[in-house]
Amino acid sequence: DQQVKQNSPSLSVQEGRISILNCDYTNSMFDYFLWYKKYPAEGPTFLISISSIKDKNEDGRFTVFLNKSAKHLSLHIVPSQPGDSAVYFCAASGAGNTPLVFGKGTRLSVIA
């Protein structure tokens, strides 16, 4: 039973355009959400996070949107660059010391 789902295994975007990566969750107890980026043979790198008291968080080219009623979050990358090509993981955790639950990832390819 997947509590965090990334329904698009892959996404291709042209350089300079917007990349939108989506994530859905089922557990209403989740209150903290994170996005990680991963290159092959490396560990995931933390990108951006959002807590459930917000609906948007922005950091440079990266913006995360949270829609609690729909149990949906998305990561926007604007403008997309070839170096953004990687696998992006969405993760969620509940209150207290609960473990992170990860989606299976979306492979983003930014084409020059």
Add this chain to the structure above:
Amino acid sequence: KAGVTQTPRYLIKTRGQQVTLSCSPISGHRSVSWYQQTPGQGLQFLFEYFSETQRNKGNFPGRFSGRQFSNSRSEMNVSTLELGDSALYLCASSLAKPGPDTQYFGPGTRLTVL
């Protein structure tokens, strides 16, 4: 500040052997979590240690175990290796502060079981 380090980076073992992986967290981080990544399964949580105590455990068999030392460094051990244990093992550390807590990952140890 140095990041999370993991040793060794690559390891080849045969079925039935046992293996120990090591993780040094970011200085000041008190929580260490371990994950297994396999193709198609994403990152699966193994266990988390805080103040030398296992605080959370994922759904893995007892062949997978870990420990944490007083300096927050952690090791995980896999006994009686099986072919299906071939994976990237990732360690992540966090401050373990109250409220939202971000985990930072090491580069991983690639384990191949032959």
